[in-house]
Amino acid sequence: MKKLLQTLGLAVLVSGCATNVDHLPLVPAQPVTPEIPDDNISVQYLGVGGFLMRYQDAAVLTGPSFTNPDFLGMPPAPFQTIEPDKERIDRLMPAAADASVMLVGHAHYDHLLDVPHVLNNQAPNARVYGSVTMQHTIASEVDLDRIVAVNGRAAVGNTAGDWLYDDQRRVRVMAIRSEHSPHFMGIKFLQGTYQQELQALPKNAFDWIEGQTFAWLIDFLDAEGRPVYRVHYQDAACNADKGIPPELNDGKRVDLSLQTVGAYQEVDDYPEGLVSEIQPRVSILGHWEDFFGNNPEGPHRGVRLADIDAYIERLEGALPEDGEWLIPEPLATMLLPVTDIQSD
Structure with missing residues (x-):
């Protein structure tokens, strides 16, 4: 009964048409990834909450999403089996053997469904970081020594969490306790946690439950371990008092903010509260596209019930x-200057 009620609620959520985005200045997808100068970072959008960031010999992924299942243009129903579209993932997901870190903010299917296949194929050298629920959800498909649960190591409010380093010490990340916005009229779907490992991946969308939601602080480091580029990442909109980095007093500014358009209208003061607090040089808008049956290769349409133009105005x-914003098509790559390179 609970799943049926959630289906009815989600049906209401998507009963409107997807948003027209033809007038938006979308950064176009490129057929070939450009070469990356040493003083640039590249950021490729992989759909929904997914990004691939590269700086020199370091690379970081956030949970990519290509499958985008639906049921006749609606959200997947309780009785509908969903599974990763491995052919589409293999066709669209860039090779990322250089990625040492993959970050997952929460465990809903549109952020986690494709992650096991990507870890086992396109990103075989990455560890994945997220909640205990994330760990339990994918444990049947990914070696446990590649999954890091951060629930007890995250920043909470202004209390810093642990910096977690990759093996080469060219990247460090800090989880920040955050929250997931409601989906519609204050109602949040697919809540809950898993307390033990699942024997197989969930078979329907309603069993890909949220778990604890985290935002992330990502530092790309120079050879001496100094942060030269700082990224703040959220894969879910949240109230302005959640997901904010603690005061680190290290003199390093947030260079890039990766934000979420979907359901922003359901929380207070987003994105302006976040941006006013962290003052990023660049804001990139993610999770802006309608992902119910969406083909990442286009044609593109905006997420339902979200006024993207109003989001941009508030941003x-x-x-x-010195701030700017970008909104990329899936598979678009953006080259951004790294201005804090240390010189000896």
């Missing part, structure tokens, strides 16, 4: 003087 009102 622009909070940007710092």
Whole structure:
């Protein structure tokens, strides 16, 4: 009965048309990934909450999403089996053997469904970081020594969490306790946690439950371990007092904010509260596209019930003087300058 009620609620959520995005200045997808100068970071959008970031010899992934299952243009129903579209993933997911870290903010299917296949194929050298529920959800498909649960190691409020380093010490990440916005009229679907490992991946969307949601702070480091580029990443909109980095007093600014358009209208002061607090040089808008049956290769349509133009207007009102924003098509790659390179 609970799943049926959630289906009815989700049906209401998507009963409107997807948003037209033809007027938006979408960064176009490129057929070939550009070469990356040493003083640039590349950021490729992989759909929904997914990004691939590269700086020199370091690479970080956030949970990519290509499958985008649906049921006749609606969300997957309780009785509908969903599974990764491995052919589509293999066709669209860039090779990422250089990635040492993959970050997952929460465990809903649109953020985690494709992750095991990507870890086992396109990103075979990455560890995945997320909640205990994330760990339990994918434990049947991914070696446990490649899954790191961070629930007890995250920043909470202004209390810093642990910096977690990759083996080469060219990347470090800090989880930040956050929250997931409601989906519709204050109602949040697919809540819950898993307390033990599942024997197989969930068979329907309603069993890909949220777990604890985290935002992330990501530092790309120079050879001496100094942060030269800092990223703040959220894969779920949240109230402005959640998911904010603690005060680190290290003099390093947030260079890039990776934000979430979907369901932003369900929380207070997002994105302007976040942007006013962290003052990023660049804001990249993710999770803006309608993902129910969406083909990442286009044609593109915006997430339902979210006014993307109003989001942009609110964002622009909070940007710092040197700030800019970008909204990429899936598979678009953006080259951004690294301005804090240390010199001896």
